[in-house]
Amino acid sequence: MQQLTPIATVVRHFGIPLSTLHYWERRNLLTAHRRGGRRCYDADQLYRIALIKQWQTTGMMSLDEIATLLTATRSESWHATVTAHITDIGNRVTELETARRYLDYLLTCTHTQLEQCPNYRATVTLPKPD
Known part of the structure; x- marks a missing residue:
């Protein structure tokens, strides 16, 4: 037993x-x-x-992804789920690195009104007036 x-x-x-x-x-x-x-x-x-x-x-998987992995065999669907998740994590890492660089910059910026900062303004594209 x-x-x-x-x-x-x-x-x-x-x-x-x-x-x-x-x-x-x-x-x-x-x-x-x-x-x-x-x-x-x-x-x-x-x-x-x-x-x-x-x-x-x-x-960092969702329950839906986990359910797919638990019910699938090590077939293409299993590999596709894992591969897609790896790609998603890579994208999040890139976003986090960008956020970190921006926040590091904020710590060194001497402008009291950040929207006036020339370095910030250089990164923003504004709409053209009609």
Whole structure:
């Protein structure tokens, strides 16, 4: 007989709210066993919980992306999802680097009204009057 871990233990161990586990079940990302009317998880589901949590935090994936990865085999759809996510992360990194450069510039700008700064104005294209 396989060992089952009660949901309360899972919540404490992973630091995940009980409602999150219930939601993941409703989304068919997890399957709980019932023991005495209470939810319990086998080792495979515990690894799945850890994987979902890691994909959300480290991988910055949405539940929709995670659902795709969990239901797909290592086929083209699986690779397409991961490749698209890598591209999205690359775009966000570029945006964050641009934001960082701008904020670093703001720290050194001597103008009290930033819209008057010639360096700022050089980066903005204004509409031409009619």
